[in-house]
Amino acid sequence: MRFGVVVFPGTWSDCDFHYVISEVLHEPVKYVWHRERSLEGLDCVILPGGFSYGDYLRAGAVAGRSPIVDALRDFVAGGGLVLGSCNGFQILCEAGLLPGALMRNECLQYRCQSTHLVVENVDTPFTRGLRPGQVLTMPISHGEGKYHASPEALADLRRRHQIVFRYAEADGRVTKAANPNGSLENIAGVANPEGTVLGLMPHPERASEAAMGGTDGILLFHALLGSLVEDGTFLKR
Amino acid sequence: MKLRVLVRLKPGILDVQGAAVKRALVGLGFSDLTDLRVGKVIEVELDAAGPEAAQARVAEMCRQLLANPILEDYTIETADDLAPRRAVR
Numbered sequence: 622m623r624f625g626v627v628v629f630p631g632t633w634s635d636c637d638f639h640y641v642i643s644e645v646l647h648e649p650v651k652y653v654w655h656r657e658r659s660l661e662g663l664d665c666v667i668l669p670g671g672f673s674y675g676d677y678l679r680a681g682a683v684a685g686r687s688p689i690v691d692a693l694r695d696f697v698a699g700g701g702l703v704l705g706s707c708n709g710f711q712i713l714c715e716a717g718l719l720p721g722a723l724m725r726n727e728c729l730q731y732r733c734q735s736t737h738l739v740v741e742n743v744d745t746p747f748t749r750g751l752r753p754g755q756v757l758t759m760p761i762s763h764g765e766g767k768y769h770a771s772p773e774a775l776a777d778l779r780r781r782h783q784i785v786f787r788y789a790e791a792d793g794r795v796t797k798a799a800n801p802n803g804s805l806e807n808i809a810g811v812a813n814p815e816g817t818v819l820g821l822m823p824h825p826e827r828a829s830e831a832a833m834g835g836t837d838g839i840l841l842f843h844a845l846l847g848s849l850v851e852d853g854t855f856l857k858r
Numbered sequence: 859m860k861l862r863v864l865v866r867l868k869p870g871i872l873d874v875q876g877a878a879v880k881r882a883l884v885g886l887g888f889s890d891l892t893d894l895r896v897g898k899v900i901e902v903e904l905d906a907a908g909p910e911a912a913q914a915r916v917a918e919m920c921r922q923l924l925a926n927p928i929l930e931d932y933t934i935e936t937a938d939d940l941a942p943r944r945a946v947r
Contacts, residue, residue: 678923678924679926682923682926683923686922686923715926721928722926722928722929724871724929725874725875726874727874728874729874729875729878769871769928769929771928774928803872803874
């Protein structure tokens with residue numbers, strides 16, 4: 622699978638994603654500058670975390686209107702896979718490629734911590750092979766991660782099974798205490814109705830090797846590569 | 859032509875910044891304060907045939923970028939509205 626990692630001015634997780642894809646997964650990957658207008662030859666495009674354009678106006682607002690995002694619309698229409706993490710999720714929402722919006726954390730603090738995520742939808746290319754209700758541990762690092770959607774949009778999300786991850790306790794219970802930013806219904810990640818575009822606030826690339834303190838993030842990549850086995854772990858290659 | 863855009867969170871959406879500023883003001887003794895919400899001011903200058911054309915152009919800017927319709931409402935003030943509003947120094 623050929624990966625592209627999009628770089629905006631102010632992106633900071635681009636090298637981390639590139640490292641995980643090239644050095645941990647040994648898959649082909651290249652950087653894509655935000656002024657580029659083509660995503661030809663790629664199977665999966667990553668929008669990494671960071672502070673694109675300094676988060677001016679709103680987080681992801683300016684990046685969401687950049688030339689590469691126009692190319693991304695065609696890429697998605699053609700069935701291409703897109704993973705947006707943290708600022709990448711904000712950009713996907715601002716660009717209208719995912720529903721909803723991300724707001725200032727309810728606690729007003731920047732939250733940099735480990736979180737537990739319960740998997741709600743295993744019918745996306747990013748979660749196929751995981752178990753429904755499986756709990757993954759990944760870090761978050763953001764000040765504007767409170768997911769918001771109108772009541773109508775939330776009803777659509779539920780009806781189309783677009784809610785992919787919720788913040789939860791270690792045992793998978795979805796509680797207010799497990800919600801780090803005040804997100805609506807503890808939502809940590811959503812997909813488009815087709816499941817080909819996934820946005821999440823947590824950082825899978827920062828939980829991809831034992832040395833990082835966890836390896837649950839790499840499961841999303843193994844799901845993509847089709848190398849997950851039935852119990853939600855992956856085959857060692 | 860100069861215009862001013864006011865962007866604010868929609869009614870009913872919790873404004874955590876506003877709540878924090880309100881708490882600080884109450885702490886300073888403004889106990890009569892009942893509500894406070896924080897928004898954004900964007901000053902725009904553009905070439906336009908007239909006020910209506912300018913207004914329409916800026917409204918398009920709001921739709922495409924300046925406001926997020928999921929979270930925010932906006933109002934556009936034209937030169938007439940701007941004139942009496944002098945900054946306090």
